[in-house]
Amino acid sequence: MRKKFVVGCFDDEKVLFPAVKNVRRAGYKIHDVYTPFPVHGLDHAMGLRETSLHTVGFIFGLTGTSIAIGGMGWIFTTDWPLNIGGKPHFPLPAFIPITFELTVLLSAISMVYTFCWLCKMMPGVKKHHFHPRATDDLFVMVIECTAKTNETEVQSFLQNNGAIEINVQEAEDGWWFGRYDKEQKLYRTEEVGY
Amino acid sequence: MSLLKYESQLREPLVDGDKDYHQVTEDIIGPIEAKPGRLWYIGLSIALCLLLFGVYSVYREVVYGIGQWNLNHTIGWGWDITNFVWWIGIGHAGTLISAILLLFRQGWRTGVNRAAEAMTIFAVMCAGQFPIFHMGRVWVGFYVMPYPNSRGPLWPNFNSALLWDVFAVSTYFTVSLLFWYSGLLPDLATVRDRAKTKFRKMFYGLASFGWTGSTKHWQRHESLSLVLAGLATPLVLSVHTIVSMDFATSVIPGWHTTIFPPYFVAGAIFSGFAMVQSLLIITRKVLHLEDYITVGHIEAMNKVIVLTGSIVGIAYLSELFIAWYSQNPYEWWAFRQNRVNIFSPYGWAYYGMMFCNVVSPQLFWSRKLRRNITFTFFMAVLVNVGMWFERFVIIVTSIYRDFLPSSWSTYYSPSIWEVGFYLGTFGLFFTCYFLFAKYFPVIAVAEIKAILKTSGENYKVKMTPTEKMDAEKFYIEEVEHAH
Numbered sequence: 001m002r003k004k005f006v007v008g009c010f011d012d013e014k015v016l017f018p019a020v021k022n023v024r025r026a027g028y029k030i031h032d033v034y035t036p037f038p039v040h041g042l043d044h045a046m047g048l049r050e051t052s053l054h055t056v057g058f059i060f061g062l063t064g065t066s067i068a069i070g071g072m073g074w075i076f077t078t079d080w081p082l083n084i085g086g087k088p089h090f091p092l093p094a095f096i097p098i099t100f101e102l103t104v105l106l107s108a109i110s111m112v113y114t115f116c117w118l119c120k121m122m123p124g125v126k127k128h129h130f131h132p133r134a135t136d137d138l139f140v141m142v143i144e145c146t147a148k149t150n151e152t153e154v155q156s157f158l159q160n161n162g163a164i165e166i167n168v169q170e171a172e173d174g175w176w177f178g179r180y181d182k183e184q185k186l187y188r189t190e191e192v193g194y
Numbered sequence: 195m196s197l198l199k200y201e202s203q204l205r206e207p208l209v210d211g212d213k214d215y216h217q218v219t220e221d222i223i224g225p226i227e228a229k230p231g232r233l234w235y236i237g238l239s240i241a242l243c244l245l246l247f248g249v250y251s252v253y254r255e256v257v258y259g260i261g262q263w264n265l266n267h268t269i270g271w272g273w274d275i276t277n278f279v280w281w282i283g284i285g286h287a288g289t290l291i292s293a294i295l296l297l298f299r300q301g302w303r304t305g306v307n308r309a310a311e312a313m314t315i316f317a318v319m320c321a322g323q324f325p326i327f328h329m330g331r332v333w334v335g336f337y338v339m340p341y342p343n344s345r346g347p348l349w350p351n352f353n354s355a356l357l358w359d360v361f362a363v364s365t366y367f368t369v370s371l372l373f374w375y376s377g378l379l380p381d382l383a384t385v386r387d388r389a390k391t392k393f394r395k396m397f398y399g400l401a402s403f404g405w406t407g408s409t410k411h412w413q414r415h416e417s418l419s420l421v422l423a424g425l426a427t428p429l430v431l432s433v434h435t436i437v438s439m440d441f442a443t444s445v446i447p448g449w450h451t452t453i454f455p456p457y458f459v460a461g462a463i464f465s466g467f468a469m470v471q472s473l474l475i476i477t478r479k480v481l482h483l484e485d486y487i488t489v490g491h492i493e494a495m496n497k498v499i500v501l502t503g504s505i506v507g508i509a510y511l512s513e514l515f516i517a518w519y520s521q522n523p524y525e526w527w528a529f530r531q532n533r534v535n536i537f538s539p540y541g542w543a544y545y546g547m548m549f550c551n552v553v554s555p556q557l558f559w560s561r562k563l564r565r566n567i568t569f570t571f572f573m574a575v576l577v578n579v580g581m582w583f584e585r586f587v588i589i590v591t592s593i594y595r596d597f598l599p600s601s602w603s604t605y606y607s608p609s610i611w612e613v614g615f616y617l618g619t620f621g622l623f624f625t626c627y628f629l630f631a632k633y634f635p636v637i638a639v640a641e642i643k644a645i646l647k648t649s650g651e652n653y654k655v656k657m658t659p660t661e662k663m664d665a666e667k668f669y670i671e672e673v674e675h676a677h
Contacts, residue, residue, distance in 0.1 A: 032408045038413075050413075080349055091353060108422055121405060125404035136387065137214065179396050180389075180399025
């Protein structure tokens with residue numbers, strides 16, 4: 001969906017922190033803050049909740065453990081009980097290495113997959129970038145305009161809070177399939193249905 | 195903002211020179227955008243030639259069979275498994291730097307982790323070739339995978355350390371790749387946003403998955419890195435443990451020892467750091483990254499080398515002592531006659547190993563030598579040679595004299611195609627590394643920016659007045675102000 005945003009760029013995280021705080025106190029809606037590196041504590045300052053990505057890792061890790069123990073146990077006791085030097089059919093210590101590896105494997109793959117899914121990231125995905133230097137040296141605060149928002153007021157507010165560059169942009173806030181060397185989208189909005 | 199901002203002045207800066215965020219981007223991304231130099235083309239051509247020779251050697255092995263190698267009746271594992279263990283060991287340093295040092299919050303890892311992780315992935319790729327082609331009939335290599343098949347169903351033996359290896363190495367490769375690539379995403383986005391040419395925009399656009407730098411995404415990214423580091427830490431220890439169990443679970447004198455897992459892991463980190471040193475010393479010089487990979491970084495890695503080298507030394511001596519103390523005649527024979535006896539056919543390998551791995555790294559107790567780049571490079575090569583000898587000693591001297599003395603006369607030396615295979619993996623490794631160094635950021639740009647204001651040289655200088663502040667004033671001015 002196309003929306004209107006006021007974009008303020010900061011060149012120092014020390015200025016950004018109080019600005020985020022003031023913007024929130026003034027009641028403006030922060031769409032997002034784009035930073036070139038993880039700024040610690042910014043998520044708390046913006047009032048974002050803690051991510052629960054690690055829970056996914058834990059659940060899929062347990063799945064890996066069960067698949068490994070269950071699978072090897074079923075194969076060696078039920079499907080094809082093979083006599084290997086008269087050793088037990090369910091030797092738990094000998095199953096530990098593979099169980100551990102599958103736990104780690106499933107946990108890691110699922111977490112990376114979930115990360116990409118939550119952040120809507122994939123080769124071929126394109127999003128609106130509010131400032132090309134957001135991945136270089138600028139901290140870009142984006143404020144979403146609602147029907148009631150007075151844009152000039154927000155702009156002067158950002159100015160007073162130390163933004164070095166301020167502009168208003170009308171942009172798509174979701175993602176779409178596209179190439180970074182071309183402007184047009186690969187699919188029309190209605191077809192993707194986001 | 196955390197109080198970590200005020201790092202002690204006693205710590206050496208991790209980034210030298212007068213840098214700001216943009217300068218960091220320029221310095222690290224710059225070489226990707228410039229045309230590669232002549233040295234790069236020469237290096238890549240040599241690597242490709244080696245790779246081609248390796249491909250031909252492997253081709254001969256596949257077409258004519260394992261007989262192309264000089265393996266014989268007692269020596270079923272020769273250069274190939276030696277090289278497998280050597281390459282896998284090399285890989286371990288990358289994971290140690292990126293995962294274990296992340297958990298220990300070692301700031302200096304940021305300068306070297308990206309290249310070290312890349313090295314891990316390429317080294318594991320090289321390692322994997324050896325067991326696969328040692329199978330002989332490589333086209334049925336998929337038999338090692340457990341899946342309901344039309345052969346019975348015939349399942350692999352889950353009690354076998356060799357099968358554990360299949361799982362360990364493939365998991366290690368996958369997890370390292372995920373860890374490395376998820377860390378690369380923000381930096382690839384930086385390259386994308388600076389791109390001028392159409393191709394670069396498209397390529398880095400695809401490669402960066404549409405990364406924007408959103409705070410929420412960073413939060414998830416941090417969580418992902420931390421958990422992957424937590425997973426990779428036991429994983430890296432498990433991989434070489436399992437590799438050592440290929441030997442330790444057998445009943446061959448010289449292999450059947452419980453000391454193998456820790457001894458192999460320490461040796462792996464030892465050899466891996468040596469490889470990281472030799473790669474980074476060249477990389478920093480060629481790409482002019484001396485400000486980011488400083489002498490301090492090299493010294494830190496040399497400290498790890500002297501530590502792990504000493505652990506390996508203790509392991510060698512304990513192994514030898516226990517061989518005698520156990521009073522097991524076969525075990526003691528394997529050590530006394532096949533290794534320690536310098537006049538035995540492979541005595542040279544044992545003493546070569548002892549010299550390169552135990553004696554020579556002790557020179558790194560000297561700070562002056564630790565900070566000498568030429569000396570470090572020379573030592574790094576020596577350590578890698580020594581660690582290759584170690585695997586050769588373990589494998590060949592344990593099996594070239596078996597329980598039947600009539601087979602003792604056979605002396606194993608590799609055929610040209612075995613050597614060619616090994617050289618081929620060097621070709622593969624360096625081809626990958628050259629391409630990586632040209633097209634990907636060799637230093638984690640975002641991570642350097644995150645530590646710049648605590649550990650950058652120019653910021654450390656400015657920090658001094660803050661450090662002199664008394665606690666109360668500091669709290670009011672800095673902490674209250676920040677929140």
